[in-house]
Amino acid sequence: MELLVKDLAVQRGGLTVLEGVSFSLAAGQALVLRGANGIGKTTLLRTIAGLQPKAAGELNVPPETLAYASHADGLKATLSVQENLRFWASVYGTDLVEDALQAMNLTALRNRWAGSLSAGQKRRLGLARLMVSGRAIWLLDEPTVSLDAASVALFAGVVQGHLAQGGAALMATHIDLGLAQAETLDLTPYRATAATIRRTDAFQEAFL
Amino acid sequence: MSLWEYANPKKFMALSGRLLPWIVALTVLSLGIGIIWGFFFTPDDYKQGSTVKIIYIHVPAASAAINAWAVMLVASLIWIVRRHHVSALVAKAAAPVGLTFTLIALITGALWGQPMWGTWWAWDPRLTSFLIFALFYMGYIALWEAVENPDTAADLTGVLCIVGSVFALLSRYAVNFWNQGLHQGASLSLDAKENVSDVFWLPLVVCIIGFELLFLALVLIRTRSEIRLRRAQALAARERLA
Amino acid sequence: MSALLFRDLRLAFRAGGGFGLGLAFFLLVAVLVPLGVGPEPTTLAKIAPGILWVGALLACLLSLDRIFALDFEDGSLDLLATSPLPMEGAVAVKALAHWLVTGLPLTLLAPVLGLLLNLPAESYLWLILSLLAGTPALSMIGAFGAALTVGIKRGGLLLSLLVLPLYVPTLIFGAEVIKRGASGADAVTPLALLVAITAVSGALLPFAAAAAIRVNLR
Numbered sequence: 001m002e003l004l005v006k007d008l009a010v011q012r013g014g015l016t017v018l019e020g021v022s023f024s025l026a027a028g029q030a031l032v033l034r035g036a037n038g039i040g041k042t043t044l045l046r047t048i049a050g051l052q053p054k055a056a057g058e059l060n061v062p063p064e065t066l067a068y069a070s071h072a073d074g075l076k077a078t079l080s081v082q083e084n085l086r087f088w089a090s091v092y093g094t095d096l097v098e099d100a101l102q103a104m105n106l107t108a109l110r111n112r113w114a115g116s117l118s119a120g121q122k123r124r125l126g127l128a129r130l131m132v133s134g135r136a137i138w139l140l141d142e143p144t145v146s147l148d149a150a151s152v153a154l155f156a157g158v159v160q161g162h163l164a165q166g167g168a169a170l171m172a173t174h175i176d177l178g179l180a181q182a183e184t185l186d187l188t189p190y191r192a193t194a195a196t197i198r199r200t201d202a203f204q205e206a207f208l
Numbered sequence: 209m210s211l212w213e214y215a216n217p218k219k220f221m222a223l224s225g226r227l228l229p230w231i232v233a234l235t236v237l238s239l240g241i242g243i244i245w246g247f248f249f250t251p252d253d254y255k256q257g258s259t260v261k262i263i264y265i266h267v268p269a270a271s272a273a274i275n276a277w278a279v280m281l282v283a284s285l286i287w288i289v290r291r292h293h294v295s296a297l298v299a300k301a302a303a304p305v306g307l308t309f310t311l312i313a314l315i316t317g318a319l320w321g322q323p324m325w326g327t328w329w330a331w332d333p334r335l336t337s338f339l340i341f342a343l344f345y346m347g348y349i350a351l352w353e354a355v356e357n358p359d360t361a362a363d364l365t366g367v368l369c370i371v372g373s374v375f376a377l378l379s380r381y382a383v384n385f386w387n388q389g390l391h392q393g394a395s396l397s398l399d400a401k402e403n404v405s406d407v408f409w410l411p412l413v414v415c416i417i418g419f420e421l422l423f424l425a426l427v428l429i430r431t432r433s434e435i436r437l438r439r440a441q442a443l444a445a446r447e448r449l450a
Numbered sequence: 451m452s453a454l455l456f457r458d459l460r461l462a463f464r465a466g467g468g469f470g471l472g473l474a475f476f477l478l479v480a481v482l483v484p485l486g487v488g489p490e491p492t493t494l495a496k497i498a499p500g501i502l503w504v505g506a507l508l509a510c511l512l513s514l515d516r517i518f519a520l521d522f523e524d525g526s527l528d529l530l531a532t533s534p535l536p537m538e539g540a541v542a543v544k545a546l547a548h549w550l551v552t553g554l555p556l557t558l559l560a561p562v563l564g565l566l567l568n569l570p571a572e573s574y575l576w577l578i579l580s581l582l583a584g585t586p587a588l589s590m591i592g593a594f595g596a597a598l599t600v601g602i603k604r605g606g607l608l609l610s611l612l613v614l615p616l617y618v619p620t621l622i623f624g625a626e627v628i629k630r631g632a633s634g635a636d637a638v639t640p641l642a643l644l645v646a647i648t649a650v651s652g653a654l655l656p657f658a659a660a661a662a663i664r665v666n667l668r
Contacts, residue, residue: 014359015445049532052668068532072525078464079457090453091533129529343615350611354602363665364598368612371594371658375616378647382619385640386626 002026003048003137003168008057009192010040010047016055016192017043023185025137030159030169030179035187041172042071044187045139048170067092067135071142073126077115081106081125084114085132094134103158104128105151119146127155131162138162140171152177217435220294224428231428235421242268242414250408262320264412268419270313273341276306276423280348281373284366294431296362297438299369300352301430305423307345314338333383340379344372358438451543454535458547468516472509472552473559479505480563491568498567499577499628503621505563506556506581507588513552514592515609517544518600518663527600531667537660542652545586545593553585576631576641583641584624587648590655591616597659601666620647 003025010018017040025031033041046052048059049068075084085097101107104124109117114125123146130138138159144152156177159169163181246264283299286292317335318328329335351368355361462469483501484494521527530540560581561574569577595613599605623640631637 013357046528051528051531064534066532068529070525070528072523072528074521074524074526074529076457076461076524076526078461078466083457083460087453087457088529088533091530091535093534133533340615340618343611347608347612347615350608351598354599354605354608360601360665360668364662367658367662367665368598371655372616375619378619379615379622382622382643385643386622 002061003170004058004060005048006058006060008044008047008059009055010043010052011055012040012043018187018190019056019192021057021187021190025168025170027136027166027168028163028181030163030171030182032177032182032184033170033172033187034174034184035191039187039191041187042141045141045170045172046070049139061137065136066139067130067133067137068139069126069130069141069143071145073122074129075114075122075125078113080111080113081117082110084125085128088129089132092133092135094132096132096134100128100131103131103154103161105154120148120151123147124151124154127158131158136167138167138169138171140169140173142173143171144173144175144177217294217439221432221435224432228425228428228432231421231425235418235425238414238421239418242411242416242418246408246411246415250411259320259323260408262316263408264415266313266316266320267412268416269309269316270338271416272419272423273306273309273313273338275420276302276309276427277341277345277373277376279427280306280369284369287362288366288370293438294435296358296366297434298427298431299365300362301434302423302427303345303349303352305426305430307342307349309419309423310338310342310345314342331387333380333387336383336387337380340383341376344376348372451535451539454530454540454543455547458544459550462547462551468513469551472512473555475512476505476509476556476559477563479508480566484567494568495570498564498569499573499625499632501567502560502563502569502577503580503584503625503628506553506560506585507617507621509556510552510585510588510592511610511613513548514596514613515599515606517548517593517596519596519605522600522666527663528667531664537663538656541593541597541659541663542590542656545590545652545656548593549586549589553581553589557581557585570632572634573628573632576628576637579641580624580627580644583627583644583648584620587620587644587651588617590648590651591620594655594659594662597662597666600663620644623647 005024006022008018008021009016010021021044023031033044035041043052045068047054048061049066050063051068076087079087082097082101085100089095089097101110104127106121106124106128109121114122117125123143127143130140143155147155152175156179159177159179162169163179243264247261250261252258252260279302280299283295283302286295287299314335317338321330321335322328348365348368351365352361355364480501483497483505487493487497518527521530531537557578560577564574564577592613595609595616598612599609602608623644626640627637627644630640
């Protein structure tokens with residue numbers, strides 16, 4: 001179980017945004033992606049998750065080790081907290097619903113409809129979904145949005161526990177979670193320039 | 209050198225730019241000869257009188273409409289399998305031309321049907337199939353227009369074109385099953401009994417060749433302007449980054 | 451797979467799930483047509499098979515954009531695409547769920563509406579058989595159309611424009627089964643063709659639809 005990225009270039013809307021990104025992530029490690037808005041953090045995460053094709057470079061990771069959490073939590077408003085989690089548990093073939101409810105402090109809310117939760121509670125449920133997947137490498141896009149300080153600490157603890165059990169996490173976030181093992185990768189130097197586009201962006205370039 | 213070299217936009221522009229004047233000249237020549245010959249130098253039909261002459265527009269337009277879809281299908285398959293940019297744009301360029309030919313065939317058919325069958329429109333299998341065919345064209349064009357990213361649009365319309373082709377054939381069969389109809393059989397076939405007589409046949413062939421050339425010329429012109437549009441967009445994108 | 455099926459069914463029956471809207475629409479068509487055409491029983495009996503099929507088809511069309519659009523908006527489609535479920539299977543299951551909440555109830559309601567439209571007694575069996583054989587194809591073809599338009603804002607009208615031409619063979623064979631059945635002609639041939647359309651759509655369209663969804667998620 002290791003995520004290996006080498007000279008990766010990613011595209012958004014047919015245009016290369018990042019180029020030459022290289023890093024590796026092994027069991028027990030966490031990597032925090034940083035960079036200005038629009039630099040391509042989400043695009044990079046989506047590419048690693050397999051939602052988008054890569055533009056160039058190498059991406060080595062067994063897809064069955066990945067779990068992706070996007071900006072949106074993918075919750076169904078008219079299903080209860082418990083039903084939402086049970087659905088994903090059976091999709092991933094795990095029975096971690098109770099553990100996840102407890103870890104994200106959602107036990108008391110288990111029978112509430114997801115639609116009636118506050119933004120922060122929804123986010124916690126979205127993160128509980130990640131735990132339910134039972135996957136080793138978590139790809140997290142702004143996981144702490146709308147979480148209060150207590151919930152951020154709760155979440156940091158959950159990530160800590162995941163890493164301690166041999167998991168790994170790749171996240172785009174601006175908040176310091178205080179994770180001892182976390183390294184930071186600033187994406188600013190990898191921003192694609194006109195010259196790099198010339199090399200990687202075959203589609204547009206074919207017309208020039 | 210492989211044929212696929214011409215799928216490169218630059219090579220395509222160079223080659224098509226050289227061929228286009230000749231194709232346009234041939235189009236004007238064959239359409240001019242075919243239509244003048246057909247309209248003024250063929251006898252009136254003993255039953256249909258001079259209305260039969262609309263055949264020189266109607267049949268070529270109908271055959272060009274079907275060929276246009278075939279071009280779209282082949283171009284879509286090439287795009288999906290080999291991802292050559294020009295082929296996606298050829299498919300995009302062919303669709304409005306094909307729709308126009310379909311509408312010409314429908315309108316000339318109505319003009320012809322009125323004196324012959326006494327009605328502008330009949331739910332005859334061929335007419336119905338062509339009407340449905342026009343709907344397929346409209347959906348295809350609308351999907352191209354609705355999707356912003358050109359790559360995504362090319363992929364989605366490609367899938368639609370392939371699935372749509374299967375259903376268009378199925379509709380043709382279903383419509384035959386549903387109503388037998390008034391329309392005459394094929395105007396051109398190897399079976400001599402079905403054929404129209406030679407005096408009508410020769411100018412008709414010239415007209416069909418003319419319409420196919422017209423289709424080719426229009427698709428080339430439209431593809432060239434699509435390529436130029438993409439080039440402008442690529443330049444603008446590079447400008448933003450620089 | 452079954453988890454996805456049960457989730458979609460549960461969502462459809464909960465508040466705002468839209469179950470019943472299609473049925474109400476179908477009922478309205480059957481009420482409005484006699485008001486427009488006139489109460490003449492023989493006229494109504496003659497057009498009843500066509501009206502019932504067109505009504506069922508439009509009622510089905512009404513809920514198509516929900517198949518993927520809701521999952522796209524709340525992000526679950528991204529999550530499904532990265533989950534161990536193959537997208538082809540997810541598409542097929544979602545089309546099945548759509549049929550269970552629209553096509554199947556429409557089939558059960560149709561005989562009642564047949565009474566309103568003075569459908570001849572010998573047609574009822576064929577009505578039910580043709581809808582049972584044909585409505586799954588409507589859901590599957592519709593799911594394909596919904597997959598093509600999932601990324602497009604306000605794509606509902608475009609979805610109709612794409613899907614309706616694809617519905618032509620199903621509609622023709624479906625109405626033909628009832629017409630032929632009522633007149634004692636050979637209704638088995640169109641029925642077999644209808645079953646064939648459903649079978650081939652169910653076998654092949656999930657692949658096309660899954661490809662379209664992957665493109666739209668990019």
